[in-house]
Amino acid sequence: MIQGNNLSTKIGKFIIYFIVISLGLVCLLPLWNIVAISFSSGEAVAANLVGLKPVNFSTKAYEMIMEDAQFWRSFSISVQRVVIALALNLILIVLMAYPLSKTKREFKSRNIYMNIIIFAMLFSGGLIPTFIVIRNLNLLDTIWVLVLPGAVPIFSVILIMNFFVGVPKSLEEAAIIDGASPLQILFKVYIPVSLPALATVALFSIVGNWNDFMTGLIYMTQVSNYPIMTYIQSLTIDIAELVRSGTNSDALQNIAEVQNRNLNAAKIVISTIPLLLIYPFLQRYFVTGIVVGSVKE
């Protein structure tokens, strides 16, 4: 901490506040720019007039989205995906983390399972073999392809396992004396005391599934099956065209959909709202998650 009252400390403090606030603005302003664009008229956007304040304020972009069937189809696919994936992930995480949190004496095969899981985390078949397997399973263009390949988030399993290891043994022993089965112990003893940790992995799952566009890009052949991020990705500016034609405004003349830059900005804003709604929780639990997850032995 900077202490004292002389001039150089004051200047030092000022410089520190200046840098920190600047870094904050550097993160905020570019994002705010997108919001301003979404509320501006198409012409103002195409002429690059929009900075931090909407130019020719208009909600037309948002009105147009209301009638965009594909946007809402993709949005709903992503909502369904998040819900299914969250349920599946949480169930599999707790079911796997509990036996793995036992010592080798309590559960002899524990280390074998652990090694299999760690190997699956460290090594992968790669993009192409995974694609072929999934295609052979006839999962292309189904919602299941968005959910099943990531059904076991191994990092989260290990995080929860570590948390379970720290749960006092006396709680479990009391339940055993009452004649509780492992499943009952898991749900009545372990899960209630692990809610903050479970919130962390739940949020990992929600954010990861909502933001993922690659799975949709690879496994969906029909645009109508795209989740929201893959759909938005397919709309955004054709960079090759943008780069080749030199200036943005020339490219804008060439590509019809880019005239709707404010429309795309509005789509981005709407697709980000679900994340902003849970952002207070994200900040709280991701922070604990990352500290616990990476410092744990």
Next chain:
Amino acid sequence: MAENNLEAPIRGRKKDKKKAKLTYHAMLAPGMIFLLIFSFAPMFGIVMAFQDFVPAKGFFGSEFVGLEHFKYMFNLPDIGKVFRNTIVIALGKIIFGTLLAIVFAILLNEIRLKFLKKSVQTVVYLPHFLSWVVLSTVVINLFNLDGTVNQIMDFFGLEKINFLGSNTWFQPLLIGSDVWKEFGFNSVIYLAAIASVDPGLHEAAGMDGASWWRRVWHITLPGMLPIILLLAILSLPSVLDGGFDQVYNLYSPIVYETGDTIDTYVYRNGLVGRDYSFGAAVGLFKSIIGLILILSANNIAKKYTERKLF
């Protein structure tokens, strides 16, 4: 269990223990089945890297060609370039990302206004939670020829730069925008490390008249060093990750020279170009190096920091 002699509860407990073990296996079964199908079956599918894989013939019917695809791969001028790009981009992200996160954490720790500190944290963590699909739009808005950055440069009489189409600028752009997205969130762990430094040391140094700089250099940084080292070691395996999401959303043929990474290369040639066996071979090569890196990182971490990844 209802029997009244003394041995029954003991025998009952033994039986319970056996039953519990069975339950443990049953609890692990569903997850293991998912891993079998979606992790281990593709590992078996790696045989296709040694075949002339034809989808209609499958893994069992396709003809084996040995190391053909690997020989082909190592003779391509592209492949060295693609690996070099990936490593340069990934290393740049790790190094600059770590540096900025550390500096930011140290500076943020000096902020005494609680409200300001909280607001800044809220804002700088935000990009971490947004998809590159969203953030690439931000980057393009800022860095295209008519974008904000070029407008500012124009204002100062500087020549405009086509950042997205320049092989000089594309790698710095990828590194810079990734550092921008992640530095705030990466600072979380360094803030925790700073908080764990004994405040008594600072007080003692302050009494001895040590300046802020000297205290940061001799107390705060050494206190953070174990965490910095640990994270640096554990980031070693990610030097083969150029970041598919980011690169895919920002690159174009003009910058393949400097912007093409292993993942985008495999996607384009293996999947889109349907050169399945070749794509699998490149992917396998990456996976093996990745595995070696991760195991070494784990061993180094275990040896020097007494912590490990797994």
